Amino acid sequence: MKISYDARGLAEPAARAPKVATIEPGEDGAKAVFDADALTTRQINLELRRLVYDEGVVDVTIRNPGAKHSIAVGILTRCRITIDGSLGYFGCGLIDGPEIHIKGRVGWSVAENMMSGVIVVDKNAGSLTGAALRGGDVVGRGDVGARSGIDQKGGTIIVGGNAGTMTGFMLQRGRQVICGNVGGGLGDSMYDGAIYVGGKVTSLGVDCVEAELTDSDDEFLARKLRIYAIEPPPAWRKFVCGRKLWNYDNLEPAERKLVL
Amino acid sequence: MCGIAGIIHRDGPGNIGAEMTRMLQSMKHRGPDSSGFALYGPPSDLLVMRIKLADPNEARGFGWSDRLERHRNEVEHRLAKIGAMIDVMHGDQEYAYRVTFRYSGDLKPLADYMEDVPGCEVLSLGHSLEIVKDLNDAESVAERYRLTTFTGTHAIGHVRMATESDVDISGAHPYWAYPFSDIAVVHNGQLTNYHMWRRRLERSGHRFQSECDSEIIAVYLAQKMDGGMSLETAMKQSLDELDGVFTYLVVTGDSLGVAKDEMAAKPLVLYESPELVALASEEVAIRAVIGHEIDTHDPYEREVLVWHR
Numbered sequence: 191m192k193i194s195y196d197a198r199g200l201a202e203p204a205a206r207a208p209k210v211a212t213i214e215p216g217e218d219g220a221k222a223v224f225d226a227d228a229l230t231t232r233q234i235n236l237e238l239r240r241l242v243y244d245e246g247v248v249d250v251t252i253r254n255p256g257a258k259h260s261i262a263v264g265i266l267t268r269c270r271i272t273i274d275g276s277l278g279y280f281g282c283g284l285i286d287g288p289e290i291h292i293k294g295r296v297g298w299s300v301a302e303n304m305m306s307g308v309i310v311v312d313k314n315a316g317s318l319t320g321a322a323l324r325g326g327d328v329v330g331r332g333d334v335g336a337r338s339g340i341d342q343k344g345g346t347i348i349v350g351g352n353a354g355t356m357t358g359f360m361l362q363r364g365r366q367v368i369c370g371n372v373g374g375g376l377g378d379s380m381y382d383g384a385i386y387v388g389g390k391v392t393s394l395g396v397d398c399v400e401a402e403l404t405d406s407d408d409e410f411l412a413r414k415l416r417i418y419a420i421e422p423p424p425a426w427r428k429f430v431c432g433r434k435l436w437n438y439d440n441l442e443p444a445e446r447k448l449v450l
Numbered sequence: 451m452c453g454i455a456g457i458i459h460r461d462g463p464g465n466i467g468a469e470m471t472r473m474l475q476s477m478k479h480r481g482p483d484s485s486g487f488a489l490y491g492p493p494s495d496l497l498v499m500r501i502k503l504a505d506p507n508e509a510r511g512f513g514w515s516d517r518l519e520r521h522r523n524e525v526e527h528r529l530a531k532i533g534a535m536i537d538v539m540h541g542d543q544e545y546a547y548r549v550t551f552r553y554s555g556d557l558k559p560l561a562d563y564m565e566d567v568p569g570c571e572v573l574s575l576g577h578s579l580e581i582v583k584d585l586n587d588a589e590s591v592a593e594r595y596r597l598t599t600f601t602g603t604h605a606i607g608h609v610r611m612a613t614e615s616d617v618d619i620s621g622a623h624p625y626w627a628y629p630f631s632d633i634a635v636v637h638n639g640q641l642t643n644y645h646m647w648r649r650r651l652e653r654s655g656h657r658f659q660s661e662c663d664s665e666i667i668a669v670y671l672a673q674k675m676d677g678g679m680s681l682e683t684a685m686k687q688s689l690d691e692l693d694g695v696f697t698y699l700v701v702t703g704d705s706l707g708v709a710k711d712e713m714a715a716k717p718l719v720l721y722e723s724p725e726l727v728a729l730a731s732e733e734v735a736i737r738a739v740i741g742h743e744i745d746t747h748d749p750y751e752r753e754v755l756v757w758h759r
Contacts, residue, residue: 257733257737295733317714354748354750
């Protein structure tokens with residue numbers, strides 16, 4: 191498709207995979223390493239896709255990512271990806287299968303719409319972590335920004351530190367585990383799912399209520415934190431939907447007209 | 451969308467012109483329409499004023515250059531008439547000038563007198579603040595105004611994607627806090643009670659040169675500081691009194707501050723070390739001036755932070 195307007199110079203329609211990676215055989219399959227310092231976002235993603243799809247590499251390390259945006263998006267196969275540094279916005283979105291280890295920080299919207307797999311972030315993450323998450327585990331060992339798991343529909347978000355305002359906003363399904371403190375409006379307008387908090391809660395959002403912890407909750411929390419070697423807080427609190435805003439049985443005006 | 455950036459050296463002056471250019475250029479994708487710099491050079495007994503006499507993209511009829519020359523001479527004449535002793539008056543563009551002068555009177559009548567010259571807008575006025583803004587990307591503006599050798603202690607900058615007002619210099623950030631010296635603001639967001647605050651500040655005697663909501667933030671903060679409030683307290687009060695989603699950076703003669711609204715809906719990444727503080731809408735901008743691996747974080751909702759040089 192011909193691009194006629196590209197004022198910001200981001201489209202790079204003519205970009206090709208730069209073929210700069212070093213590929214070596216490994217016990218579980220081929221491994222590859224490449225340096226992203228001098229590459230554009232599109233070149234990095236083209237190289238990554240070439241390695242995992244065309245070359246059959248199962249373990250890719252990206253060095254010097256330089257906090258660039260939209261890296262490792264839309265990878266739909268089982269593989270291991272190590273990001274040796276920090277990512278910018280919209281990293282690792284729309285993935286289905288990869289295990290991704292980010293050794294630095296990530297900006298906004300990491301793991302957006304992720305279907306399955308694991309993402310572990312060693313340092314802090316920005317706002318909207320795991321937005322619209324469908325499945326898999328998203329783990330942030332540091333703090334995360336506002337609105338983590340907004341519109342989350344499955345999977346688990348685990349935060350070793352603190353989380354910002356409106357955590358779990360419109361959460362539909364899935365779980366969030368926040369070991370530290372959370373900002374105001376926790377679980378605002380959540381439909382379902384559960385949020386576990388180890389620290390202080392600034393305030394609850396609309397229709398978010400505290401619930402009793404069950405044995406299965408304790409087992410789930412202990413198992414997940416053990417997997418990712420995160421120190422658990424002294425005590426947990428659980429928050430769920432109060433179901434005061436559930437109006438699923440009420441007919442919409444148009445439907446009411448049809449029925450009546 | 452727009453992008454904002456700030457940098458303050460805690461260990462003495464640095465090459466802030468080149469640094470801010472690199473920070474803004476790395477965020478060109480957030481706003482290609484115009485770029486602006488608020489740079490703080492060494493404080494001086496002299497006042498430094500940046501003015502524009504026209505916009506670069508306005509229709510240029512016959513005699514455009516002659517008209518600008520007349521208006522430039524009128525500015526010079528009025529400065530002398532009001533009692534200012536001009537040191538240097540230099541034009542980076544035929545429509546944009548930098549004037550240094552000695553003057554001990556009130557700044558408001560001086561600024562009003564200058565802006566009474568047709569087409570004249572005072573972009574900045576103070577003892578160390580210089581605001582330079584123009585159309586196109588940061589490298590282009592820095593080259594046209596020779597900013598890459600500018601040395602100073604702190605700076606803020608802005609790349610603009612015009613959404614609600616015109617693509618011109620008046621609509622570009624940063625905004626000077628007319629008529630208070632050495633205070634400027636850049637902003638990413640929307641103020642929903644802008645008209646109320648504009649009317650309120652206009653009733654206090656302030657003028658606004660654009661239809662941009664960001665312009666009121668600088669004046670709002672400066673007016674509170676003029677009444678004796680600290681910068682940090684004024685910024686905290688702004689979180690309750692300014693409505694909307696916003697992240698803004700403010701600079702004074704010796705400080706750099708950031709404030710985020712309670713929704714934290716506009717991004718900002720912060721890097722802090724004993725020598726340097728750098729903030730930007732995107733981490734790529736911070737990495738454009740720091741060569742080694744860094745740890746950063748996002749300030750939280752309702753957070754107000756202030757650093758001093």
